[in-house]
């Protein structure tokens with residue numbers, strides 16, 4: 001492809017991003033009360049623009065029963081829930097792209113400590129998409145291992161459980177926590193606005209040790225914080241070209257008790273995963289990229305990425321996160337949140353976004369036709 005066609009396409013993409021962003025508000029609005037379902041459907045849902053609203057779920061008993069570590073543990077035990085599944089990963093980075101070179105991956109460093117590295121089995125170099133280790137642990141032990149928000153940035157590499165996050169995103173509210181699901185309900189504007197039941201209801205329990213890397217979901221997301229605080233960084237779907245999606249070899253973190261180190265087991269024969277390798281926009285979370293340029297935002301037509309929207313969602317508040325918006329998430333202190341995933345409309349916005357992204361990929365010289373997951377098989381994807 002001649003250079004001039006490449007740069008013309010880059011300018012067209014840049015104009016597309018600027019024009020699309022001009023239709024969005026400059027910041028995510030905080031509404032003091034829940035909109036009516038009609039106002040939600042006519043306003044935010046039609047525009048697919050995120051907002052936070054206070055007090056959308058005042059009837060949830062969870063706001064009282066799950067407010068402190070002690071009351072949450074007591075509630076679990078009184079309902080016969082003694083053990084739960086948690087994800088464990090170094091630096092709390094499950095579902096993250098890591099860069100491997102010569103059979104090792106850099107994982108990050110805390111303060112003046114040397115960077116932590118993990119041995120990678122079955123992959124010499126390139127990006128791996130690494131899933132966390134799943135453990136079934138006692139609720140009490142897990143909850144007490146979480147911070148109260150006063151020890152930010154503390155390195156916890158030597159105690160593996162301290163990088164644990166209840167984040168199975170497998171409808172765990174209605175499965176694992178079925179005996180307590182009556183403590184939460186639906187979010188009324190969402191239930192009526194979407195006109196259907198949620199496909200999944202997920203409970204997330206963690207602290208600032210864990211974070212969720214940039215990705216997008218093919219679900220409408222209604223995300224309520226019960227206790228603690230979440231920080232979301234958001235980017236509209238038009239920002240794809242900045243997100244450095246790479247084809248990554250699947251992998252899994254494995255804790256090696258004998259050496260007290262983490263390793264990564266790669267699965268190069270399984271289908272690849274397309275994942276953003278961008279590793280910026282975090283606060284108090286060590287970078288895993290070690291300043292590697294290939295893990296910062298791409299530029300388009302020589303211009304840097306426009307800013308991400310930064311949103312704090314506090315206890316009692318609910319975020320509407322439209323489908324296909326990129327997001328990256330952290331929390332502060334002991335945090336419990338509940339999100340409802342509703343089916344999205346697979347319409348011309350879906351196909352148009354795929355078209356624009358494919359044009360960008362084509363000009364990047366990438367093969368987009370095989371390997372990576374698509375919306376049909378995995379709703380957490382590019």
Ligand SMILES: O=C(O)CCC(=O)C(=O)O
Nearest residue numbers: 204211212217221329339
């Ligand atoms: O809370 C988190 O860590 C991630 C939430 C998320 O990615 C989602 O709800 O789609």
